[in-house]
Amino acid sequence: MEERIARFIAALRGAGVRVSIAESQDAWQAIACTGVTQQRLFHDVLRATLVKDSAAFPTFDRLFALYFGANEPLIDPQADLTPDERQMLQQALNEVLQQLARDLQRLLDWLLNGRPLTQQDLQRLSQQAGLEANESISPYQARRAARRMQQLLGWDQLQAVLEQLWEQLAQQGMSPQAIQGLQEQVAHNQAALQQQLEQFAGQQTLEQRARMTRRPQATADLLQRPFSSLDSAAMSLLRDEVRRLANRLRSRAALRQKRGKQGRLDAKSTLRANLSYGGVPFEIRLKERRRKPKLVVILDVSTSMRPVAEFFLRLLYELQDQVQKMRSFAFIDHLEDVTPHLTTLRVDEAVQAVLTALPPGYYSTDLGRCLRQFEAEHLALIDSRTTFIVLGDARNNFNDPALETFRNIGHRSRRTIWMNPEYPAQWGTDDSDMLLYLPYCDEVHQVRNLEQLTIAIDHILL
Amino acid sequence: MFNTVQEVRQALAAQQYIATDEIATVIFLATRLGKPILAEGPAGVGKTELSKAWAAVTGHQFVRLQCYEGLDESKALYEWEYAKQMLYTQLLRDKLSALLADAQSLTEAADRLAAEEDVFFSERFLLPRPLLQAINSDTPTVLLIDEIDRADAEFEAFLLEVLSDFQVSIPELGTIVARHRPTVFLTSNNTRELSEALKRRCLYLYIGYPDVQEELEIVRLKVPDLAPQLARQAVEAVQALRQLDLKKNPSVSETLDWAHALVALNATTLDQKTLETTLTVLLKYETDMARARRAFKLGGGSDNGRTHR
Numbered sequence: 001m002e003e004r005i006a007r008f009i010a011a012l013r014g015a016g017v018r019v020s021i022a023e024s025q026d027a028w029q030a031i032a033c034t035g036v037t038q039q040r041l042f043h044d045v046l047r048a049t050l051v052k053d054s055a056a057f058p059t060f061d062r063l064f065a066l067y068f069g070a071n072e073p074l075i076d077p078q079a080d081l082t083p084d085e086r087q088m089l090q091q092a093l094n095e096v097l098q099q100l101a102r103d104l105q106r107l108l109d110w111l112l113n114g115r116p117l118t119q120q121d122l123q124r125l126s127q128q129a130g131l132e133a134n135e136s137i138s139p140y141q142a143r144r145a146a147r148r149m150q151q152l153l154g155w156d157q158l159q160a161v162l163e164q165l166w167e168q169l170a171q172q173g174m175s176p177q178a179i180q181g182l183q184e185q186v187a188h189n190q191a192a193l194q195q196q197l198e199q200f201a202g203q204q205t206l207e208q209r210a211r212m213t214r215r216p217q218a219t220a221d222l223l224q225r226p227f228s229s230l231d232s233a234a235m236s237l238l239r240d241e242v243r244r245l246a247n248r249l250r251s252r253a254a255l256r257q258k259r260g261k262q263g264r265l266d267a268k269s270t271l272r273a274n275l276s277y278g279g280v281p282f283e284i285r286l287k288e289r290r291r292k293p294k295l296v297v298i299l300d301v302s303t304s305m306r307p308v309a310e311f312f313l314r315l316l317y318e319l320q321d322q323v324q325k326m327r328s329f330a331f332i333d334h335l336e337d338v339t340p341h342l343t344t345l346r347v348d349e350a351v352q353a354v355l356t357a358l359p360p361g362y363y364s365t366d367l368g369r370c371l372r373q374f375e376a377e378h379l380a381l382i383d384s385r386t387t388f389i390v391l392g393d394a395r396n397n398f399n400d401p402a403l404e405t406f407r408n409i410g411h412r413s414r415r416t417i418w419m420n421p422e423y424p425a426q427w428g429t430d431d432s433d434m435l436l437y438l439p440y441c442d443e444v445h446q447v448r449n450l451e452q453l454t455i456a457i458d459h460i461l462l
Numbered sequence: 463m464f465n466t467v468q469e470v471r472q473a474l475a476a477q478q479y480i481a482t483d484e485i486a487t488v489i490f491l492a493t494r495l496g497k498p499i500l501a502e503g504p505a506g507v508g509k510t511e512l513s514k515a516w517a518a519v520t521g522h523q524f525v526r527l528q529c530y531e532g533l534d535e536s537k538a539l540y541e542w543e544y545a546k547q548m549l550y551t552q553l554l555r556d557k558l559s560a561l562l563a564d565a566q567s568l569t570e571a572a573d574r575l576a577a578e579e580d581v582f583f584s585e586r587f588l589l590p591r592p593l594l595q596a597i598n599s600d601t602p603t604v605l606l607i608d609e610i611d612r613a614d615a616e617f618e619a620f621l622l623e624v625l626s627d628f629q630v631s632i633p634e635l636g637t638i639v640a641r642h643r644p645t646v647f648l649t650s651n652n653t654r655e656l657s658e659a660l661k662r663r664c665l666y667l668y669i670g671y672p673d674v675q676e677e678l679e680i681v682r683l684k685v686p687d688l689a690p691q692l693a694r695q696a697v698e699a700v701q702a703l704r705q706l707d708l709k710k711n712p713s714v715s716e717t718l719d720w721a722h723a724l725v726a727l728n729a730t731t732l733d734q735k736t737l738e739t740t741l742t743v744l745l746k747y748e749t750d751m752a753r754a755r756r757a758f759k760l761g762g763g764s765d766n767g768r769t770h771r
Contacts, residue, residue, distance in 0.1 A: 020662050048484075
């Protein structure tokens with residue numbers, strides 16, 4: 001049992017649930033208190049100690065069923081038979097068995113004696129089915145492997161053989177009730193065996209995956225790969241990475257915030273606070289140097305910009321608590337307010353909703369028009385404490401860049417930050433208006449990969 | 463001390479708290495392992511209530527720390543009572559000058575004053591806040607840290623230190639170690655992700671909305687005056703509402719408010735009119751109301767047509 005629990009924990013980790021050593025120790029202690037006899041209790045105990053996120057509950061339940069699920073015990077069909085009947089069965093069995101392959105013989109033997117497969121049997125079968133040799137196994141392949149193991153056992157011929165057996169028994173004069181009883185119990189055993197095989201194959205897959213994830217991944221490398229060259233597998237790896245990065249940024253920002261409180265004396269506030277002590281300055285009030293920023297973000301969501309925009313949104317979504325207020329707009333040829341998506345939906349849906357806020361179709365990017373639209377409709381959002389951020393490649397299709405408008409917005413805001421995924425050498429070439437906008441930005445960041453993007457976002461939180 | 467999960471459950475039931483197996487199991491484990499409980503779930507499902515019920519079960523003193531944005535150590539742990547210190551200094555001025563009168567040099571005077579420093583930085587002037595109260599208490603306590611997700615990340619980091627060894631060091635006084643380890647409940651409405659480090663130290667309990675049977679049981683227990691038939695109807699209506707895609711789902715506490723309202727109105731059945739007039743107790747947004755009205759008109763079938771737009 002202990003080994004099984006340890007393997008279960010490893011499988012949980014493999015499935016992406018974070019389980020620390022301390023937590024698995026808690027689980028062992030907890031189990032020592034409650035025992036393992038009550039399935040339901042055992043489930044609750046493991047879950048309370050190992051899983052700290054309700055989003056991971058389904059994963060936990062799925063794996064729990066796989067490892068500790070009610071594995072139907074096989075029943076001994078011969079228990080209810082009279083000695084005479086047992087004799088008959090043995091005889092019939094012998095006759096049928098003679099014509100069969102060895103594997104099928106054993107299968108029939110298991111079914112009719114109610115003996116489950118041993119670990120060795122399973123190991124041997126899985127090796128034959130090629131489960132071990134395979135390096136990366138998907139759940140789909142696991143099902144196929146289970147199916148192959150069944151075939152190796154001769155499952156397909158089984159039904160015919162059983163029919164033959166029942167006939168034989170009827171000829172020998174066994175009562176129909178006894179035969180029916182036997183049939184039901186054998187069917188039960190069949191189902192139980194099948195379940196055992198599937199569970200085994202499923203566990204193998206998970207452990208395989210756990211072994212794989214323990215290998216150091218080349219995420220560091222991925223962080224520096226340009227967004228434009230990421231394939232979908234790398235994208236999904238990086239998505240998992242975002243949360244870790246966000247946590248790092250958060251603790252940095254929190255630290256800054258804390259240090260920010262040790263600012264200069266706020267004379268006005270100190271006087272006011274100490275009036276009750278007769279003007280003796282007992283309670284010192286300091287000026288808060290750092291405030292959480294207010295952000296207004298304009299995102300280019302044209303096809304080429306999507307990966308950058310996605311990771312930008314993900315990072316900022318995770319960091320919402322470090323931001324006082326955030327308004328976001330998506331644009332290609334016109335502006336669309338996407339703030340509601342980000343505040344009401346969960347991260348994956350929110351990002352999806354923002355990226356598809358502008359219906360698909362043929363557009364040509366027109367930042368100039370969007371800036372004018374922003375000035376006309378939302379200029380009131382920008383005040384002296386707002387950071388105005390543009391995420392885009394500034395490729396404007398030779399449209400009017402509306403520089404005057406951009407300058408105006410920049411003047412009203414605290415800071416104007418531009419993030420551009422292109423190399424500085426590419427700025428200003430062809431239809432890029434980046435060099436025109438450049439003089440009006442307080443900061444310009446190149447955000448070609450996730451690492452650069454993280455640094456840029458850290459600057460926003462400054 | 464409780465020996466089985468069942469005992470915990472019965473003890474909570476005696477305090478009018480209906481606990482699921484899961485809740486009882488986690489509490490049982492917390493008493494055995496001495497770990498804090500982190501309870502998550504939507505608002506109004508009885509997370510806070512659970513800690514109060516547990517305080518009642520054990521008879522321990524209940525200490526509550528309500529978290530909010532900007533909560534800091536001085537509000538959570540302790541504060542020096544400046545005003546009182548000030549007052550004492552003023553009142554003791556004569557005594558002080560007498561003490562320092564025959565000092566030969568400035569250094570000697572300062573030394574004498576320093577010798578008496580403890581007078582002004584003693585527990586007398588310490589204003590204990592909830593965390594210190596719980597740690598410093600002579601009797602065992604149940605400490606509730608409510609809505610931890612509202613506090614800042616830096617406060618969470620500070621809380622970690624307190625929760626891991628239940629001791630606090632006050633520079634002027636030294637280290638105070640808990641005489642009794644408090645039973646700690648943390649609640650979170652999941653508005654932000656808590657840090658891994660905090661989660662690691664806690665047992666995790668997710669309390670979701672109860673199913674029809676459980677909720678009905680709660681209503682019967684808390685609002686015994688409501689007719690059984692009506693109670694069932696009401697609970698089913700609430701459960702149906704939770705299936706809609708609402709801005710804010712009605713919580714268990716709102717179900718109870720509604721039940722009280724129905725009793726007060728002397729309602730006998732849940733007809734269109736009663737529903738119309740009391741829906742505001744359950745739903746707090748105009749858009750939710752509109753959606754619920756539509757849903758009940760379509761699904762209920764007890765009314766005679768659409769009277770609203």
